[in-house]
Amino acid sequence: MRFTAPSRLGVTLAASAALLASTVGPAYAAPAADEPASTPVPIDIVDGTLMSYVVNLDVANPGQTRLAERAVENAGGVVVQSWPQIGVVVAHSTSAKFLDELPTGPGTPVESAGPTRTAAVSEGTPDLGRETTPGDRGAAPYKRQLRVDGLDAGDVTSAADAAEVREGGLWSLDMVHAYEAHEVSEGSDGVLVGVLDSGIDAAHPDLAPSVDASTSVGCTAAGRPDTSPEAWGVTTSGHGTHVAGTIAAARDGAGVVGVAPNVRMASVKVVNDDGYIYPEYAICGFVWAAEHGMDVTNNSYYVDPFEFWCGDQPFQAPAMEAVRRAVDYATGRGVVHAAAAGNSAYDLANKSTNASSPNDGTAVERQINSTCKDIPTELDGVVTVSALGQDGNKAGFSNFGEGVVDVSAPGAGIVSTWPGGGYARLSGTSMASPHVAGVLALLKSTHPDAGPDELVALLEEQADDTGCPADAGLCGGDATDNGFYGEGIVNALDAVTAG
Incomplete structure (x- = not known):
């Protein structure tokens, strides 16, 4: 596999903006002309169930990150972790309307957003000054005690x-x-x-x-x-x-x-x-x-x-x-x-x-x-x-x-x-x-x-x-x-x- 990437040597925080900009790209891809679309997998998002989401910014920098964090909170979410280096915010929400109410696309700091799992968040939200408990796993039970690399x-x-x-x-x-x-x-x-x-x-x-x-x-x-x-x-x-x-x-x-x-x-x-x-x-x-x-x-x-x-x-x-x-x-x-x-x-x-x-x-x-x-x-x-x-x-x-x-x-x-x-x-x-x-x-x-x-x-x-x-x-x-x-x-x- 061939790729080109700068060495860690000489990459400073001040110089990282250009590098970060290159990491931001389109979130969606279209299949080849002779391929069928993939089958959608529905995810049941229910009010009161704690779900996890990633929010991808259109530009990776601290300013846009703060704007995206505010948008997450306004949509009924909690910011769990922000990674301004890559333009990604991890959020939790118990609102079934979170994605609908999160503004995305041109004119907003958010390029795309989506769930990270189909099950409720089993570990709850880390203590961020606001208590949130794990959601009900009943609709999507854990099936294995241990799963790594596709094998039990x-x-x-x-x-x-x-x-x-x-x-x-x-x-x-x-x-x-x-x-x-x-x-x-x-x-x-x-x-x-x-x-x-x-x-x-x-x-x-x-x-x-x-x-x-x-x-x-x-x-x-x-x-x-x-x-x-x-x-x-x-x-x-x-x-x-x-x-x-x-x-x-x-x-x-x-x-x-x-x-x-x-x-x-x-x-x-x-x-x-x-x-x-x-x-x-x-x-x-x-x-x-x-x-x-x-x-x-x-x-x-x-x-x-x-x-x-x-x-x-x-x-x-x-x-x-x-x-x-x-x-x-x-x-x-x-x-x-x-x-x-x-x-x-x-x-x-x-x-x-x-x-x-x-x-x-x-x-x-x-x-x-x-x-x-x-x-x-x-x-x-x-x-x-x-x-x-x-x-x-x-x-x-x-x-x-x-x-x-x-x-x-x-x-x-x-x-x-x-x-x-x-x-x-x-x-x-x-x-x-x-x-x-x-x-x-x-x-x-x-x-x-x-x-x-x-x-x-x-x-x-x-x-x-x-x-x-x-x-x-x-x-x-x-x-x-x-x-x-x-x-x-x-x-x-x-x-x-x-x-």
Whole structure:
């Protein structure tokens, strides 16, 4: 994936206005002429039920933000969090008329606005001097205890056998040549990786040396940042702890080791205790990464409640646009992003139907089209990662797509850290993406002045070309770039030895 973005170096607050202006774009997209429109998904907004919204400004600056905040309040809403850097306001309201009464379009500061979920806000509104209680979830019940990256953790998790827990000989690190790379570099502690996930067990012996509490944050209180350890620590899910171990578990003579064991990690908690990653959580995470010196983010999830957010739908496009702005802002501040391609065995290059969304209410069978995106992995500037099995073939569950997948990495039966000082074996593109984040961290360590575009170019150039299997008709492309492997299997050794 190619993109151009300024390095974090030299980007000052005074100079940020021009950069911010470039992040503001149209919220809606039309399908291609030969495509059908996507199927609308009704969202039942009822008086008295607390709902969450994003409000996108036409210009990203503090003055317009204040005007938009006033408009939110006049429409019966509460401003939860404002991000003037990207021209986005997160608001709550119990009024069914909130969107109707919020002025949008020419002559107003608001370009677009829409809901961020189909369910009521389970966490309530953070204490902003006005008490608001959670709405009634009855119309849209939570269906899972934990959902990440399209798989229930109970379906993919098992305790690791003692023989599997070892610093040397992990097949996944062998496949990406990490052990060979460690003989040259284990990464620099000046590089910071943001683990946007379900929190990290910072007390785990393999992770304690790497977790930077000073840059960690929780974003699941309605998208408002909270730096308390309770906000960014692990609660109901071990997913983030597992991901973190693959990236940077320490070489300490015990347990496992990560792809880049000397880099630092920040826990950026974007998964709530019910297992959901709503747009306002992800927005908080990406802007936080931009503002707190992160070099790489790992994103092993898709943003709920839609597996695919459709740009031609007025109730979906505004939230997708808000997340896009946050990703673009972080990229512009020097952050490079790796993301899981997803686990639905879906051809992302040829979208047609989807029956999994919304996942916080009643899912519907719907027509989708090219405006519908799995976010953040399909956003510009994000490295889309497919998953491989130990045999080097694409894992059966992994999404794919010619021109969509950028690189591939191990993702089946991956042994890594687990809360409480333990270890577990998980499968998913969630497990492939942190291998790539680790390689990007090594690249940043050996190329400290490289910006996101240069790092992605290096990542792809150094990946090992891998052709499609003979009987894989959906793979497409050739040995240098195809729908299963993208530009190839990432190579950590080449990352630390290339000039």
